[in-house]
Amino acid sequence: xxGFGDLESVIMHMVWDHGCAVTxxxxxxxxxxxxxxxxxxxxxxxxxLHRKGWLxxxxxxxxxxxxxxxxxxxxxxxxxxxxxxxxGDTEAVLSHFVAQMGGAESEVLRTVVGRLTRGDAPLGRxxxxxxxx
Amino acid sequence: MSAAxxxxxxxxxxxWSVPVLLSRLTRQGISARLGLAAWLTAMASVLxxxxxxxxxxxxxxxxxxxRLAEAVCxxxxxxxxxxxxxxSAAFEVPLGAAAAIATLTAAVLAWRYGRAMRKAGRRTxxxxxxxxxxxxxxxxxxxxxxGTGRQAGSGATVVLDVPQPAAYCxxxxxxxxxxxxxxxxxxxxxxxxxxxxxxxxxxAGRHHLLISLSRGLTTSFPGVPVFTRGPAEVARLxxxxxxxxxxxxxxxxxxxxxxxxxxxxxxVPAPALAVTxxxxxxxxxxxxxxxxxxxxxxxxxxxITVILLLAAMSGLVIAFAGPLAAALA
Numbered sequence: 001x002x003g004f005g006d007l008e009s010v011i012m013h014m015v016w017d018h019g020c021a022v023t024x025x026x027x028x029x030x031x032x033x034x035x036x037x038x039x040x041x042x043x044x045x046x047x048x049l050h051r052k053g054w055l056x057x058x059x060x061x062x063x064x065x066x067x068x069x070x071x072x073x074x075x076x077x078x079x080x081x082x083x084x085x086x087x088g089d090t091e092a093v094l095s096h097f098v099a100q101m102g103g104a105e106s107e108v109l110r111t112v113v114g115r116l117t118r119g120d121a122p123l124g125r126x127x128x129x130x131x132x133x
Numbered sequence: 134m135s136a137a138x139x140x141x142x143x144x145x146x147x148x149w150s151v152p153v154l155l156s157r158l159t160r161q162g163i164s165a166r167l168g169l170a171a172w173l174t175a176m177a178s179v180l181x182x183x184x185x186x187x188x189x190x191x192x193x194x195x196x197x198x199x200r201l202a203e204a205v206c207x208x209x210x211x212x213x214x215x216x217x218x219x220x221s222a223a224f225e226v227p228l229g230a231a232a233a234i235a236t237l238t239a240a241v242l243a244w245r246y247g248r249a250m251r252k253a254g255r256r257t258x259x260x261x262x263x264x265x266x267x268x269x270x271x272x273x274x275x276x277x278x279x280g281t282g283r284q285a286g287s288g289a290t291v292v293l294d295v296p297q298p299a300a301y302c303x304x305x306x307x308x309x310x311x312x313x314x315x316x317x318x319x320x321x322x323x324x325x326x327x328x329x330x331x332x333x334x335x336x337a338g339r340h341h342l343l344i345s346l347s348r349g350l351t352t353s354f355p356g357v358p359v360f361t362r363g364p365a366e367v368a369r370l371x372x373x374x375x376x377x378x379x380x381x382x383x384x385x386x387x388x389x390x391x392x393x394x395x396x397x398x399x400x401v402p403a404p405a406l407a408v409t410x411x412x413x414x415x416x417x418x419x420x421x422x423x424x425x426x427x428x429x430x431x432x433x434x435x436x437i438t439v440i441l442l443l444a445a446m447s448g449l450v451i452a453f454a455g456p457l458a459a460a461l462a
Contacts, residue, residue: 006289009266054266075267076293082260083301083311095335095344095375097300097328098396098413108414109396 007045012054016072021058021065136457137189140450144182151175151443152358158435159366162415163424165373167436169343172370174440176347176363178447185454194232202228246349253345254305261303264311268293271312290329292317298395302332304341316395324391327383334378340371369412376416389420 014027028042046066049055057064070078083096155175159168194201202225206214268291295313298320303309310332312325320328335341347364354360379388396413424432 006265009268009270012266013269072267072294075263076295079260079264079267079293079311080295080297080299080313083299095302095332095340095371097331098392109393109417 007041008049008054011042011045012049012068013072015055015066015068021060021067023060023063023065025063136454136460137186137193139457140182140189140454141186143446143450144179144186147175147182147443147446148179148357148359151179151439152362154439155366156362158432158439159370161424161432162370162373162419163429163432164436165370165377167433167440169367169370169374171436171440171443172363172366173343173347174443175359176350178443179357179359180350181447182450185450189454242353246353249349249352250345257303257341258305261305261307261309264291264293264303264309265289267291268309268311300328300332300395302335302341304336304339308336310336319394320391323383323387324394327379327388327391328395330382331375331379331388334375335371338371338374340375344368344371372412372416373419376420380420385420385423389417392417392420 010031011027014030015022018026024039024043024046027046028037028039031037031042046055050057050066053069055066056069057066152175155168155171159165159171162168203214203216205228271290271292289307290310290312292312292314296315297313298316298318299311299313300316301311303311310329312328316328317325344364344367347360347367350360351364376388392413
């Protein structure tokens with residue numbers, strides 16, 4: 001049901017939750033409890049993540065020990081920065097639900113909220129009519 | 134030659150006059166979808182007839198090369214221009230070079246346009262992948278859909294652990310809708326449904342494509358009103374289309390509440406984007422005061438007329454450019 005991309009996400013979250021270096025075997029043992037999965041799938045997924053720069057690895061005896069190159073918080077913050085002020089290119093393709101607002105507009109909206117919560121402007125009626133009352 | 138000028142004149146007239154008309158018809162966002170279609174039709178029809186004019190011009194230049202060379206030569210050198218002069222390599226080579234440079238410039242512009250599009254596409258795909266890996270799946274049924282946070286064509290909905298409320302969609306295959314934990318904190322179930330419906334409408338309508346394609350035209354044709362105003366209008370109307378879809382899906386009150394919650398919750402100073410100031414308030418006001426049926430129909434009819442006229446005219450221009458040129462030659 002879940003695709004390959006989802007497995008990358010699942011594995012990254014496991015690595016982050018571990019907090020210390022993990023081997024493919026350790027993650028495989030954990031994953032096997034909740035889904036049927038091949039050892040080689042876990043291995044190649046972690047190899048992919050290493051190639052893409054998400055995981056760093058160090059040889060430990062015969063196996064590699066993997067660590068995340070950055071914390072989940074760092075990645076989240078980086079994504080947010082890119083989404084909010086990523087320059088012309090990304091700005092054009094990411095459709096935000098609300099545009100970033102200046103202080104003045106935020107103030108106007110707060111007034112509208114205030115009026116709505118006080119109940120003297122039922123939804124669906126024009127603000128102009130309220131003003132005349 | 135005169136056919137090319139005629140088509141070129143028509144192109145200029147449309148490029149300068151139609152934006153004025155469409156700005157009026159679409160200002161209030163009545164029939165946002167038709168308004169969006171009308172702006173896109175206007176831009177496409179200007180491009181098409183400009184292309185036809187250039188093709189006619191090139192055709193005339195190639196067919197009437199000796200006469201063209203003579204005309205240009207006479208306009209520059211007057212009576213000193215004799216067949217010996219304008220048939221000489223010294224004259225024909227620079228003229229040919231000028232034509233080659235014009236063609237090359239157009240090719241470079243087109244190539245740069247394509248490269249910018251591809252670069253933006255790569256960055257978007259990378260962003261979507263990073264969001265899918267870093268984010269957690271939205272819990273099943275959390276979007277008020279009873280679904281799994283995954284819908285056909287709209288990709289995954291992921292939640293990033295960021296306190297600031299934000300919601301956006303990243304196009305691509307698969308696309309992703311990104312929410313922050315801060316957004317989940319300020320939205321109730323119905324409002325979350327409205328936000329997701331809004332983003333899904335963007336993805337389903339391929340709004341990112343319309344917006345980035347038309348923005349590319351602004352850089353290619355600076356100073357031409359239909360291309361300087363068009364893209365901003367396309368972006369604005371796409372937003373209103375997505376609002377309409379969300380209002381149909383979750384109801385206007387939920388959408389308004391979501392806009393207010395997300396808008397006022399996101400108290401992030403962003404002076405760089407202050408130009409969009411007023412946009413959210415305008416969206417809220419429009420939802421608070423929906424147009425009556427009659428106005429809706431009138432605006433819709435006017436917009437459809439504009440679309441059909443523009444489409445018919447460009448069709449005529451392209452179909453009859455050749456015969457017209459022959460008749461006028």
